Amino acid sequence: DAGVIQSPRHEVTEMGQEVTLRCKPISGHNSLFWYRQTMMRGLELLIYFNNNVPIDDSGMPEDRFSAKMPNASFSTLKIQPSEPRDSAVYFCASSSQLIAETQYFGPGTRLLVL
Amino acid sequence: AQKITQTQPGMFVQEKEAVTLDCTYDTSDQSYGLFWYKQPSSGEMIFLIYQGSYDEQNATEGRYSLNFQKARKSANLVISASQLGDSAMYFCAMREGRGDYKLSFGAGTTVTVRA
Numbered sequence: 001d002a003g004v005i006q007s008p009r010h011e012v013t014e015m016g017q018e019v020t021l022r023c024k025p026i027s028g029h030n031s032l033f034w035y036r037q038t039m040m041r042g043l044e045l046l047i048y049f050n051n052n053v054p055i056d057d058s059g060m061p062e063d064r065f066s067a068k069m070p071n072a073s074f075s076t077l078k079i080q081p082s083e084p085r086d087s088a089v090y091f092c093a094s095s096s097q098l099i100a101e102t103q104y105f106g107p108g109t110r111l112l113v114l
Numbered sequence: 115a116q117k118i119t120q121t122q123p124g125m126f127v128q129e130k131e132a133v134t135l136d137c138t139y140d141t142s143d144q145s146y147g148l149f150w151y152k153q154p155s156s157g158e159m160i161f162l163i164y165q166g167s168y169d170e171q172n173a174t175e176g177r178y179s180l181n182f183q184k185a186r187k188s189a190n191l192v193i194s195a196s197q198l199g200d201s202a203m204y205f206c207a208m209r210e211g212r213g214d215y216k217l218s219f220g221a222g223t224t225v226t227v228r229a
Contacts, residue, residue, distance in 0.1 A: 050215070106158075
């Protein structure tokens with residue numbers, strides 16, 4: 001079975017540019033999570049969706065960050081405009097309420113903003 | 115306050131020996147879940163093991179076992195018969211309450227297995 005799919009795997013961009021990260025959750029999973037990992041702050045939850053509806057976006061750092069989940073098989077995390085401090089690894093994870101709520105992570109997108 | 119505390123930033127273990135990674139948690143909820151993930155140098159996050167707060171027995175998954183001591187609020191991961199491929203960062207995480215699927219992660223412990 002396919003796991004969580006993220007694209008791109010690596011992204012290098014210049015400050016001020018728009019960045020869009022994409023995620024396809026595991027089929028049948030109804031919860032989706034976006035995390036950011038940095039050396040300084042560790043793993044932080046940015047936002048999560050349940051049945052395509054955003055439930056908690058309190059971890060989104062500021063208005064430059066936005067996330068959407070237009071359907072059960074696709075989500076995007078957008079940063080506009082990007083800044084060097086956004087450089088991090090961004091993970092998408094999904095879970096099913098039926099399987100002990102375990103979150104399965106994608107491979108991550110390594111973002112570098114110059 | 116930190117919800118998950120991992121006090122060991124790094125550990126060395128000899129191949130084939132067992133290693134215990136410490137994790138303590140802080141919650142006032144009666145229902146919660148505890149998770150361990152492995153992050154090898156390649157970067158992906160791999161789920162290892164889960165323990166529910168109402169589970170009476172310690173969780174086990176192959177060479178991984180979770181030493182759950184509810185009164186002490188600890189959920190230590192034990193890796194038996196360490197292998198070179200076990201070298202990685204290990205994260206403890208907690209989900210609090212029912213119906214809330216957010217995870218809080220600890221800072222992680224780096225394990226290096228020596229041949």
